[in-house]
Amino acid sequence: MSTLVDDILKSTTTTDPLKYTAKDFQSDQDVRWCPGCGDYSILAQTERVMPDLGIPRHKMAFISGIGCSSRFPYYVNTYGFHGIHGRATAIASGLKLARPDLSVWVVTGDGDGMSIGGNHFIHLLRRNLDINVLLFNNQIYGLTKGQYSPTSEVGKVTKSTPYGSIDYPFNPASLALGASATFVARALDRDPKHMQSIIKRAVQHKGTSFIEIYQNCNIFNDGAFFQFTEKETKDENVVFLEHGKPLVFGKEKDKGIRLNGFSPEVVSLKDGKYSVNDLLVHNEKDTTLSFILADMTHKPDVPRPVGIFLAIERPVYEDEMERQISFAKQKRGEGDMGKLLNSGNTWIVE
């Protein structure tokens, strides 16, 4: 039996080719982030990618929690839901289960997603619903005006940590991998092209895709990622992960990452001791390798890995749910409420 929702979907399906530009995805609302905020770049890259996704605007829904990043849905001209703190992943899960036909996105931050919403975050990843999660990591609470976050570094001095933070930070990529995520990536607010390519891959991924985006909060944590994002320092401090390619970095492409046992170490390609052939070759299908690479995040003496850590296939939750429903319908027939009420042990009173 078709529901009212089915009827709407049937009556509004068109085969017209989609002719969008980035502008079509901008809502009529004024964007209210602080001037210079990294969020602007993420919004722009997302809007630039959207016309190429082949998804009608009305089939997209952006769900967010609370925080600066969570204002995102107001600014994109799709369906949007600005939820409550930490629960975007849970709201999005319900939406996706009710409506697997939709392209569902979650926009969250390091406070919203890693702290108050940490539980929902890991459970979304293990279930592997086909949802795209963009986590804006600025290592600070912005909207509440500058307290340390679960990704802030030890020693961080903020309003709530005048003597420095004693919390050891989460590494979102490692947390995601530990929660059995099937797609884990990292992008930089100041590298638009790279971010666009990562977002495209994330959308194509069937299952939960998680992108941690380093985002500068120029008001409360300015420059937190400058060593990874600025021209002067980026090349020496970042290694881009590319599937099937050796891990080479440095301005002169003269350094690489080699595995010493299970530990990645930096080697020079100049001194003749090692060549590209000795380097670690990235394989985004290798779960074990993904843990090693993500673990480089908090290690000194190795560059920060950026790119796709892992992209593997695993059954998708809503598909499995639909499979069980069809199986039940096949086995027991379409449910008949009238019959159900009259089933079991009944008796007649004359």
Place this chain on the structure above:
Amino acid sequence: MAEKRVESLEEVTIRFAGDSGDGMQLAGTQFTNTTAILGNDLSTLPDYPAEIRAPAGTLFGVSGFQIHFGSTEINTPGDQCDVLVAMNPAALKVNLINLVDGGSIIANTDGFNDKNLKLAGYAQNPLHDGSLDKYRLYEVDISRLTALALQDMNISSKLIDRSKNFFALGMMYWIYNRPLDSTIEWIGHKFKDKPDIKEANLRVLKAGWNFGETTEIFAVRYEVGPAKLAPGKYRNITGNQALAWGLMAAAKKANLDLFLGSYPITPASDVLHELSLYKNYGVKTFQAEDEIAGVSSAIGASFGGALGVTTTSGPGVALKTEAIGLAVMVELPLVICNVQRGGPSTGLPTKTEQADLLQAVYGRNGEAPVPVIAASTPSDCFDAAFEASRIALKYMTPVILLSDGYLGNGSEPWLIPDYSKLPDISPKFRTDPAGFQPYLRDETTLARPWAIPGTPGLEHRIGGLEKQDITGNVSYDPQNHDHMIRLRAEKIERIADDIPLATVEGDAEGEILVVGWGGTYGSIKNAVVRQRQKGHSVSHLHLRYLNPLPRNVGEILYKFKKILVPEINLGQLVKILRSKYLVPAIGFNRVRGLPFKSVEIESEIEKMLKGKK
């Protein structure tokens, strides 16, 4: 074989009691099903500890199941029991207080060993010290007789011991003249893949019956004829099952998928279990990682055009509170079912209580009005769930449905409704982009349009920040906030025009009006009916709609000299009535984790009649 006398009874209350691992709930449920099929009216009360298998023989490990059945109208599980089946001394000790003077005890003598006597705190065996003289005591060595029935089967002694509940059941079937068929069929189905257990249980069940037939102990058997219920087709149903089916029926009549986001919690988990069975009815159940995710996922599903539901108990509602406020703000349909249990905190998970009324009506930050509906009997959970869904869909609002542990686990015969006659409650999704505004309201209901993702041209954003009237854009304007607060309140208040007026059972005016809500319906009804039979001027008002209250509640209250409000809390409805109607209503409150006894309510009424209250 001695000829047994058969006596006819109008009604009887039996309590099965034993260790929580003794299968008393199972025996009670089987006895209930068989009794229902025989056409008795009935009401049941499972009464068990929170521990799954509490240490054997202890007082806190006692699990009981009470069934009250008869050929007359039965409204409660019985104030006291007439027959107590006690599998061990602890079961006797805990439940003796519930046994009427002169009532019968059927004791499993094998359970009364030194160890168990000591665990129950008996210095000497109560079966032999004369302390039970005012009761009729039947001593049956159930454990030994069970073992005897299975002696040529090669099964473990543990398995043998586990079958003894079927001996007790078979014996009770014989005493109350009930056929074994239904239980035989159930055993056959339940243990179809475990032939040993199936065979053992069948043998023991029959051995229990045969024991009744042949023993000299029982001289009398009893007959309880069918009740004169309204004509029609009946089945027995628990509150939790009725609630689940009510939600399913509502979703079907709304042409929507039912989405349940839930987290296991006693005593509401059975609703989740029940709904999980019906995937072929378009029911999607999602066991979330916690209570908050349960309600949040339901809100997400409602955003997508499903009937979003979350089921829980009081502690779960506490966790869901913020999300319920979100649903108030984004004005999406949502049904929150609270099968109340003893609180506060973890409280008494397996016991009943009515102490979440104020939480339901007022328990949110900000001005967050939510309609509240309460079921009054187990089968009424069906209608209440249907009604809660209807209101949620029509008014685009979260609705709280209150049930309780007694209603949820209790059961009664249910006149099966004609499904085809249930009203169509389909919502109208907005599809026309012309003039669409997310918060442009229906003039009558004040509901905003439901525009689901996937509809071209209706792309819009909703959220928990205050909305500008009509456009739904974020607004911090002071006047707008005040206006929206009042609009949301007005929307809920207008529901009062769309619900039936409250009706009084008994005279429309008089000395005393007893006002109740929820699961106390049967106890209050019994008390009031008996007082009226004694010629007293007492009437009963039972409220299904707690927010908004029906338009005529004030009018009704003002026609009585005194108002008594029995509640299983410290006075919550009474607070609402006093503040809203300025009436000197008086509460009668007992918070023991158990339903009221009708006699206690009667005695309060009598005190009031005598002017002592």
